[in-house]
Amino acid sequence: MNLTSFSPCRPGRLARLTALAGALGGLILTASAQQMSRLSARGPQIVNAEGQPVVLRGVNVGGWLLQESYILKTDTLDCQRRIQQGLLRVMPEQDVEEFYRQYRAGFVTRADIDFIAKQGFNCVRLPFHYDLFLTREQRRARTKALQNPKSDVALTEYVQTLSQWYDAGQLFTAPDLDGIQAIDNVLGWCAANNLYVVLDLHAAPGGQGTDPNINDNFRPLDLWKRRDAKGRLIYQDLTVRLWEQLAKRYKNDARIAMYDLVNEPHNLNAANGLSPDNQELSAFYSRLIDAVRAQNDGHLLLLEGNGYGNEYTNLTPDKLKIRDKTGLVYNAHRYWCPNDAAARDPNPNQINLVRNLAAFRDRWQVPVWVGETGENSNEWFAAAVQQLNAQNIGWCHWNLKRVDAGSSLLRVPPYGSILTAAGRAALLRNAQFANCSVNRDALFALTRPADARQPFAANTLPGTLMAADYDLGREGLAYHDTYNARIDYRELKPTNSGQAYRNDGVDVQAITDAGGNGFGVGHTEAGEWLSYTVTVPKAGSYALQLRATNAGAAPARLRLQLNDAALGSFSVAPGGAGWQTIDGGTARLPAGTHTLRLVVEQPGAVLSWLRFTDAKAAAQGGQ
Structure with missing residues (x-):
């Protein structure tokens, strides 16, 4: 049953059905899910149910549930929204939806996850777009707005439609959402390989920064700024609601290592009309953490600092206004920075350098994790992971697949243009695991000792x-x-x-x-x-x-x-x-x-x- 078919004038029945669906989702676990050991935090360590330390070393499957232009070599299109705009100029909307259905069905499959496990990794980070948790009918409202990208009227109409669905309890509740199906597939594939999964809200409602390639947003920083007709920061309300629904469904699922609440917030600063010290981010994280914990969900919660996930002023445990301070993990994203063990940032809350990262962990007695690292040479990879391994700090390589690139684990053959029928057919074919080639040198750098x-x-x-x-x-x-x-x-x-x-x-x-x-x-x-x-x-x-x-x-x-x-x-x-x-x-x-x-x-x-x-x-x- 599609819950969005209920009218806003019948919220009571909808709420009862939603609660029942959430309860069932939280109880129905596969045998493989039950075999995984639930992770938690003990001081600066992540531990399993037996109290044994677990260091998560894994691979991101970016470019799948959110297309980033450089991953697909569509750089002039800049972000998924603009890719979709281009597609809508050359094909009907229903054909665009069908292309994305096929793309999601083939870009990452069980074969890809099996490959990751065989290389010795123990987790997968799953970046996703919030729009996959809209029904396909609801996604049409977003499509209508992206077809008029410069129209404030079209954007306002979309925001008001979201507000109405939010008030009616009609968001993120249908049982057959594309995002839920993708998560469930990955959880099954990973558990069969004893891999943990990190759920990563990579493109949050409204966009968490200014970079459209990451956020896929209509306007910069709208997660922090956009208000609806009732004066609410509606995109923040939507994000809280999404994590509430995910927590209801997965709160008992030991296959999930962590919830990565918001990927790479960035450029939250006075120049963009926000505070200079992360006040907005601190308040929002406090709200998100309380919302997840209110569902009796004890999963580890991964926080990402301002500045692409790295700066934590006013985000330390003592500054967060939350009822439950347990189970927090602090993230760094390491790109294009020194790997010298002696390199140090004077700001102790800026933690992308390994020395700062370890010092932050020890100062606050919280686990730290590098949720993204990569996009460099093999020499940089090897130096980075060996520094992190020496500190028992986990990491997750970015990325599994890229088109005609050597920094990912798998290289997708070139396919032409995504805006042509032949190019799309080639992309769908070339991205399949069997048609990719392994970048053996990148894999060697990530997994072998320094003297190998x-x-x-x-x-x-x-x-x-x-x-x-x-x-x-x-x-x-x-x-x-x-x-x-x-x-x-x-x-x-x-x-x-x-x-x-x-x-x-x-x-x-x-x-x-x-x-x-x-x-x-x-x-x-x-x-x-x-x-x-x-x-x-x-x-x-x-x-x-x-x-x-x-x-x-x-x-x-x-x-x-x-x-x-x-x-x-x-x-x-x-x-x-x-x-x-x-x-x-x-x-x-x-x-x-x-x-x-x-x-x-x-x-x-x-x-x-x-x-x-x-x-x-x-x-x-x-x-």
């Missing part, structure tokens, strides 16, 4: 080594590149200047050399190097060759080492002569497994491959 190194490709000599297939491992161990991690958010230079294939500091670019694998190493600087683990089954003399091109004005020079001993050298002629195969002489290679190192002495070349051939056979072939 292993071959990226199986290299047996004689044979050909692709230049871009250097070993997996950290900077200084598998490779050396002078700019290998972004530690300042103001620095927009990509760590991989070629922006292809791998996610290290090494600058890998697409190339057209017919004998290569489509990728070459360029943008080199003197002193940079690449390491390759090679196996030599039989000792012997080998002829060395390098395939490269040099568009510069001076020769490029490289030397080759075997286990730190000189092996050969190459000089790549300048002047844009095209791809050259350069002889590097002959060298004696002992049998066994060794490390080859290709060192840049004079930059300028783009490198395609190295080749080792049996010197005797090569000489005979040349006769």
Whole structure:
């Protein structure tokens, strides 16, 4: 039964049915849900029902229940609302709804969750849009408003419609909401893999900041500013109501680790007409916490500070005006900042630096968790997670999937334009788990020890080594590149200047050399190097060759080492002569497994491959 079909003049019956649905939702748990151990806070630790510490290390499934433009490579469209506006210009509204139904059905599935579990993670953070908890009929009112994005009249009409539904008890109550179905699916898939789930309200009603890509809002900061005809901060009322309904349904569900009440509030400041010290956020969190606890829900509650989740002035436990101060967890989102253990922010309530994060935990005796971290190079990932692991601080990588990108765990093949029928069909197909490729280097950086190194490709000599297939491992161990991690958010230079294939500091670019694998190493600087683990089954003399091109004005020079001993050298002629195969002489290679190192002495070349051939056979072939 669709509860929204009841008239506002019959609120009593609606309230009784809503209460019954909430009670049933809170009682009906699967066997797998019962097997999960309920998490709680004990001082600065998260513990299970047996009192054992649990450190949550997981993956975000962003871009699924809220589309972010850069994840889908639709950057000019800026946010989900504008993607939908574009779609509505080329197809009827019912077809847009059908596209999104198919998109939600395929972008993340059981196969994706199984993959996450197999990599050793123990949780999934589930970012979602509030509009998935509207009925499809109610969502039409939002669609009508987004089709007139600059119209204050259309926005006011939408707000008043929400107010009427709110007063009638007709919001977030239907049993078949798209958001509930998605949550229930993820809970089932995760519990089957012993993964916890963090429910994350990623796009709150009205928008929690100024960035539309995150908020998908109509106007900046409307969660904090927009009032309805009765003078209420109606979007805040809606957010409270949504969490009340979720708490009623899931309060007994041990599969859920935490409720992330509002993702990344930001730019709440005097310049935007709000207080300079988080007063609005403090009052709102107090209201949300009390609302959840009023449902007899003891789940951990994750708070996110101002400034994209990091600044907690007036949000510490002593400042929150709440009846129950237990079960609070404090969040940080770590992007483009130093991983140096000694780095410190002078503001103790700004906690994205690891030292501040640990100090905040110890000062307030509350658990802390990094709900998002990523969007950087593999070297930054490895340094970040190793610092956090050393402090027993959990973290959640952003993100599982991106289109044609190396920082996510899975790479979705390019699909064209989302505004064409062919592009949409390709997106739905390419985003399926079976059609994605694993970014093995990013995964290696997140899950392996600091001193780990292993071959990226199986290299047996004689044979050909692709230049871009250097070993997996950290900077200084598998490779050396002078700019290998972004530690300042103001620095927009990509760590991989070629922006292809791998996610290290090494600058890998697409190339057209017919004998290569489509990728070459360029943008080199003197002193940079690449390491390759090679196996030599039989000792012997080998002829060395390098395939490269040099568009510069001076020769490029490289030397080759075997286990730190000189092996050969190459000089790549300048002047844009095209791809050259350069002889590097002959060298004696002992049998066994060794490390080859290709060192840049004079930059300028783009490198395609190295080749080792049996010197005797090569000489005979040349006769």
